[in-house]
Amino acid sequence: MKHFRQWLCILAGIFPLAHPAMAENVRLAQNLAPISGLAIIAKQKGFFEKEGLDVAVSNFTSGRQALETVLGGGADFATTAEAPVTAAAFANQKIAFLARMEYSDLKTLSVAGANIGKLSDLKGKRIGFSAGTGSEVYTHALLKKAGLSGQDVTLINLRPQDFIAAAASGSIDAYNTWEPHVTNGLKALPGAKLLDTRGIYSETFNIVTTQDYLRQNEKTAAAFLKALLEAEKWQAANREEAITLVARAVDLKRADLAEIWGDYVFELTLDQRSLTILRDHAQWRIDTGNAAGGAKTLPDFNKLIFAAPLKAIAPERVKIPVTQ
Numbered sequence: 001m002k003h004f005r006q007w008l009c010i011l012a013g014i015f016p017l018a019h020p021a022m023a024e025n026v027r028l029a030q031n032l033a034p035i036s037g038l039a040i041i042a043k044q045k046g047f048f049e050k051e052g053l054d055v056a057v058s059n060f061t062s063g064r065q066a067l068e069t070v071l072g073g074g075a076d077f078a079t080t081a082e083a084p085v086t087a088a089a090f091a092n093q094k095i096a097f098l099a100r101m102e103y104s105d106l107k108t109l110s111v112a113g114a115n116i117g118k119l120s121d122l123k124g125k126r127i128g129f130s131a132g133t134g135s136e137v138y139t140h141a142l143l144k145k146a147g148l149s150g151q152d153v154t155l156i157n158l159r160p161q162d163f164i165a166a167a168a169s170g171s172i173d174a175y176n177t178w179e180p181h182v183t184n185g186l187k188a189l190p191g192a193k194l195l196d197t198r199g200i201y202s203e204t205f206n207i208v209t210t211q212d213y214l215r216q217n218e219k220t221a222a223a224f225l226k227a228l229l230e231a232e233k234w235q236a237a238n239r240e241e242a243i244t245l246v247a248r249a250v251d252l253k254r255a256d257l258a259e260i261w262g263d264y265v266f267e268l269t270l271d272q273r274s275l276t277i278l279r280d281h282a283q284w285r286i287d288t289g290n291a292a293g294g295a296k297t298l299p300d301f302n303k304l305i306f307a308a309p310l311k312a313i314a315p316e317r318v319k320i321p322v323t324q
Helices: 002-014 034-044 065-069 081-090 134-145 159-169 181-188 211-216 218-239 239-249 254-263 273-288 308-313
Strands: 024-031 054-062 077-079 096-107 107-110 126-129 154-157 174-177 202-210 263-271
Touching: 024 034, 024 065, 024 218, 034 054, 034 077, 034 096, 034 181, 034 202, 034 218, 034 239, 034 254, 034 263, 054 065, 054 081, 054 218, 065 077, 065 081, 065 202, 081 096, 081 134, 081 202, 081 273, 096 211, 096 218, 096 273, 096 308, 107 181, 126 134, 134 174, 134 273, 159 174, 159 181, 174 181, 181 254, 202 211, 202 218, 202 273, 211 218, 218 239, 218 263, 218 308, 239 254
Parallel strands: 024 054, 024 077, 126 154, 126 174
Antiparallel strands: 077 202, 096 202, 096 263, 107 174
């Protein structure tokens, strides 16, 4: 037995055991917020690694910045809302929309002393929003619902992370954005309150890459989506741990995130909601003159939605007819 072991060691030196395949390097530009929950979970729980991917994450405060990073060659995938997607579509940028992974309503926070109790009270107020994001579209939908126009209010363009400081200094009376900036405002601004704006505008959060990257890395894209699908299933089965994990990642108090966790609908899919929101948002750009080049017709999103990677791992999640 001793000599046999010696021979095994000698053979192992001559014929070394094959090492596992090296993980593929992938770069993710991510909006660091609960809306990126599936990507955060996939990274933290090792689901990317399980699919053979070594994912380096760059964090941003908006999906617009994340998508711009991908378009500029600084990352391979972006987590982003529909607003940057439609902007890229009108600009004829060759993006590849791979899947929706979340949707949730945007919200309005009013500061103490602003005397805003209902939507019509927004008239004459200074309202913070973030241009070029879903916040801008939501703002216009909100004003329309209130029977107001942009001329009835003062709109102030701010980064999401600057809303609380602007409200605290008295520079704005209210702001329109996504979580966790609303919950953070409620905690930081004494007397601040949330307006009832449920159902006015739901923002989607999606996975987008470029067509050039996808053309050369379709299997990588499928593996990336498979990790997100595993993250979706894990968070559904481990709600409390998921809240703890995401809260820590986005630097939000766990109790605060637990209060709003039900606002986030996590589902990796290509469905009618995804397509409808893209088209509605694109129509808003046309109606308000926010479409590049003064475009008057909707982009053909069938040329921008690429279903093959999702079909490869979960064909039942592709619920709309697509050509790519």
